[in-house]
Amino acid sequence: MEDTSSAPIRAADADRDRVATAVQTAGSEGRLTLDEVEERLGRVYAARFTDELAALTADLPRPAPPSPGFPLGREALRRHPALRVHLAVVVAIAVLVIARWAVLGAGFFWPVFPVFWLGVSLLVHARVRSVRERVRTAVPY
Structure with a gap:
């Protein structure tokens, strides 16, 4: 049986673009x-395997990871429809309990107690989304 753990991995167009x-x-x-x-x-566009691509940036500094910032900004709401829905639900429930x-x-x-916990749930949701997004967009090269 052939050992595939040391076999080179083919580079995709997205790898070359990165x-x-x-x-x-x-x-x-x-x-x-x-x-x-x-x-x-x-050499990037002629590369067939990912190890060839890694060698082309080995002497370059790695980009700094993006700073987390506030997880619930306009940009986050624009990128994640689920956050917009969560925000709308929080606002609707807050208005209802204050009206009551x-x-x-x-x-x-x-109403300060349920509104506080609704706000905390929204911030946690936004933070989890931003962490997952940073992990997903981490550059391996």
């Missing part, structure tokens, strides 16, 4: 000369 972007970025930062960029790009409190005339503002 490495080409890294080489172009290094050239725009001044880390590579124009001749080096042209030579490496030629106002109509019943209760003295103590009890």
